[in-house]
Amino acid sequence: MRFILGMLACAMTAGMPAQVLAQTQAQAPVVDAGYDALVTLNEDLRQYMLPGFTAGVVMDSGARIGDVYADDLMARKLAGLAAFEARLSALPVKSWSRAGQADYLAVKSILNGYRFNLEVLRPWKRDPGFYLDPLMAVAFAEVTKSDADIAKLRTRLRAVPPLLASARGNLTEVAGDFADLALHNLENSDGVNHYHPYRTVPPAGIIGWYDDLLARARTSRPDLVDDVLAARNAVVAFRDWLRADRARMSAPGGVGAARYDWYIRHVRMIPLTGDEMVTLAEREHERMTAALVLLRHRNRNLPQLTLSQSAAEQAAKIASTDAAVRRFLKDENIVTIPGDVGDLGSNTPYIERPGGPNFWEQIQFRDPIPDHLHAVIPGHRFDAVLAERDTRPIRSAYSDGGRAEGWATYLEEALMIAGATRDRPRADEFIELFGIFRAARVPADINMQRNRWKVAEAVGYMRAKTPWLDEDVARVDAEIYLRRPPGYGIAYTIGKLQMDALLADRASQLGEAFNLKDFHDQFLAAGRLPIALVRYEMTGAEDEVALFWNTPPIPPAD
Structure with missing residues (x-):
C-alpha cells in the first residue's frame, strides 16, 4: 500500500509547476515505516498535558480559566514524560525520509519543552x-x-x-x-x-x-x-x-546561562549559543545603524513623511500599501499568493494617544509598508492563512516562534532589496529602524534570562540602542521575553539570520537553477517548523540537525 501511494504521488505531480509541486509534496502524507506511531505519540502527548500548559515552543504559557494548578498534579505530569521519551526513542527514525525526521525532531522539541516548563519554568510557582x-x-x-x-x-x-x-x-x-x-x-x-x-x-x-x-x-x-x-x-x-x-519575593526571573543554552538548542532547535547570538546581534545592530545613516544621507533632500491625522487617512494608506505589495509580489515573482486570499487587515490599529504615537505607530502611521510586509502579507497573517490550510497531523499543530518571526523579519529587508520600496525610499529608513530594535532585543532577552539584567536594565538598553523607542513598548517587550518561555526576543534577528543563511545555502546549492519564488514557496510549504529543520528538509545538510538528536539532561541552576 505504501509503495502504491508513492507511485500515485509521482504520477499526480508529474508536470506540475515547481511551486505547486513543492506545496503538493510538502502536504503529502509521510509514509515512513513507524511514522503513524509518531503521529499517535504526538496526539497523546498534547492530550496528556491538558489541563495545564501549551508547548514550550509557543509564546503563550498562561493559566486557563477553570483549570487547576497544584504541585502534586504537576509532579505527576513531569514524571509521566519519561514514558513518552521512551516511546519516542524507540522509533526507527534513522531510516526515515528527511520529512519524517524533521517531524520526529519537531515532536522531540515539544516533549523537551514540556519537560523544561514543568522542571524549570514552573510559572504556577514563580510568576503571579x-x-x-x-x-x-x-x-x-x-x-x-x-x-x-x-x-x-x-x-x-x-x-x-x-x-x-x-x-x-x-x-x-x-x-x-x-x-x-x-x-x-x-x-x-x-x-x-x-x-x-x-x-x-x-x-x-x-x-x-x-x-x-x-x-x-x-x-x-x-x-x-x-x-x-x-x-x-x-x-x-x-x-x-x-x-x-x-x-x-526575591527569586531570580531568568533560567540561567546553561539552562538557557539547553532550551535554545533542544526546544527552539537553534544551533547557536547565547554568546554566539549576542555577537551576531551586536553586529547586525552595527550594520543596520550604519545603513540607516547612509539611507538618511541618500534621502536628505526628500520630504519627511508625516503621521496620519485620522483613522480614515491611515486606512487609505493601508489600502494603497496592500495593493502595492500584492502587485509587487505577483509582478516580481516573489511568492505564490493563492487567488482566494482576501483582505488580511492591519497589525497596528489607529489610536490617538495623549502622549503621541508609540514606537510602532511612529513608523506605521507614516508608511505602513515595513509592518505590512512583516505582519500582514507575505508575513504573519498570510503565513497563518497557509497554516490553517495545512492538513498534516504534526505540522498543522506546530508553530515555532523563531520560524514565524524569522520569516517575517527576513521579509522586511529582503523585499526592500528586491524592490518593494523602490517608489517610497524613505520607507527604507523605517525598515532599518525595525531591524535595529529587533537586534537590540537579543542582548536584552539573553541577559535577562541569564539573570545579569533586571527588566529596567533591559528596557534602558533597548531604548538607548533604538531611536524613537518609548518606555511602554520597551517594557512590554521586556516582559514578554522574560516571562514567556525563553528565546522569543532573539527569534526576530536570529531567525532572520537563519533565513539569510538558508537563502544563501539554497542559491549556492542550485546555482543557475535557483528561483526565488520557488525558494519562498518551498519554505512556506514546509510549515512552521524550526528553521534548522526546514533547512535540513530543503537542502539535506545535516550539520545543524546533528546537534538535536541526543538530548542531555537539563543542567542544574547556575
Missing part, C-alpha cells in the same frame, strides 16, 4: 502573572450579547476567585521582577493596548478593566453585577497580597 494573563480577556467581554454568551461569561467570572485563591497557595518561589510586573499590570495600562477594546482613556490595568466591566454591567446587565464585583474583589485582594508579601 501566570494567573493574571487570562483575566483581561474576561474583563473585555461584551455584556450586550446573547443569553448563552452571558452564561459563559458568568461561568468565567465565577472561576476568577478560586483561581486567584489557589494562586496565593501555589506562588511560593516568586521572582522579584515577576511580582513587580504583575503589580504594574494590575494598576496601570501597559501603554500599548493594541489588542484591547478601544477607550479614549485606557483603563488602569487589570483592576481598571474590571471597573470598566462593572460599569457596563450596571448599565446593561444588572444581573451580572454581583459576579463582576466578586471577581473584581478577588483581583484587588490578590493585588493587596502581592504588595504585602513583595519583600519575600
Whole structure:
C-alpha cells in the first residue's frame, strides 16, 4: 500500500509547476515505516498535558480559566514524560525520509519543552502573572450579547476567585521582577493596548478593566453585577497580597546561562549559543545603524513623511500599501499568493494617544509598508492563512516562534532589496529602524534570562540602542521575553539570520537553477517548523540537525 501511494504521488505531480509541486509534496502524507506511531505519540502527548500548559515552543504559557494548578498534579505530569521519551526513542527514525525526521525532531522539541516548563519554568510557582494573563480577556467581554454568551461569561467570572485563591497557595518561589510586573499590570495600562477594546482613556490595568466591566454591567446587565464585583474583589485582594508579601519575593526571573543554552538548542532547535547570538546581534545592530545613516544621507533632500491625522487617512494608506505589495509580489515573482486570499487587515490599529504615537505607530502611521510586509502579507497573517490550510497531523499543530518571526523579519529587508520600496525610499529608513530594535532585543532577552539584567536594565538598553523607542513598548517587550518561555526576543534577528543563511545555502546549492519564488514557496510549504529543520528538509545538510538528536539532561541552576 505504501509503495502504491508513492507511485500515485509521482504520477499526480508529474508536470506540475515547481511551486505547486513543492506545496503538493510538502502536504503529502509521510509514509515512513513507524511514522503513524509518531503521529499517535504526538496526539497523546498534547492530550496528556491538558489541563495545564501549551508547548514550550509557543509564546503563550498562561493559566486557563477553570483549570487547576497544584504541585502534586504537576509532579505527576513531569514524571509521566519519561514514558513518552521512551516511546519516542524507540522509533526507527534513522531510516526515515528527511520529512519524517524533521517531524520526529519537531515532536522531540515539544516533549523537551514540556519537560523544561514543568522542571524549570514552573510559572504556577514563580510568576503571579501566570494567573493574571487570562483575566483581561474576561474583563473585555461584551455584556450586550446573547443569553448563552452571558452564561459563559458568568461561568468565567465565577472561576476568577478560586483561581486567584489557589494562586496565593501555589506562588511560593516568586521572582522579584515577576511580582513587580504583575503589580504594574494590575494598576496601570501597559501603554500599548493594541489588542484591547478601544477607550479614549485606557483603563488602569487589570483592576481598571474590571471597573470598566462593572460599569457596563450596571448599565446593561444588572444581573451580572454581583459576579463582576466578586471577581473584581478577588483581583484587588490578590493585588493587596502581592504588595504585602513583595519583600519575600526575591527569586531570580531568568533560567540561567546553561539552562538557557539547553532550551535554545533542544526546544527552539537553534544551533547557536547565547554568546554566539549576542555577537551576531551586536553586529547586525552595527550594520543596520550604519545603513540607516547612509539611507538618511541618500534621502536628505526628500520630504519627511508625516503621521496620519485620522483613522480614515491611515486606512487609505493601508489600502494603497496592500495593493502595492500584492502587485509587487505577483509582478516580481516573489511568492505564490493563492487567488482566494482576501483582505488580511492591519497589525497596528489607529489610536490617538495623549502622549503621541508609540514606537510602532511612529513608523506605521507614516508608511505602513515595513509592518505590512512583516505582519500582514507575505508575513504573519498570510503565513497563518497557509497554516490553517495545512492538513498534516504534526505540522498543522506546530508553530515555532523563531520560524514565524524569522520569516517575517527576513521579509522586511529582503523585499526592500528586491524592490518593494523602490517608489517610497524613505520607507527604507523605517525598515532599518525595525531591524535595529529587533537586534537590540537579543542582548536584552539573553541577559535577562541569564539573570545579569533586571527588566529596567533591559528596557534602558533597548531604548538607548533604538531611536524613537518609548518606555511602554520597551517594557512590554521586556516582559514578554522574560516571562514567556525563553528565546522569543532573539527569534526576530536570529531567525532572520537563519533565513539569510538558508537563502544563501539554497542559491549556492542550485546555482543557475535557483528561483526565488520557488525558494519562498518551498519554505512556506514546509510549515512552521524550526528553521534548522526546514533547512535540513530543503537542502539535506545535516550539520545543524546533528546537534538535536541526543538530548542531555537539563543542567542544574547556575
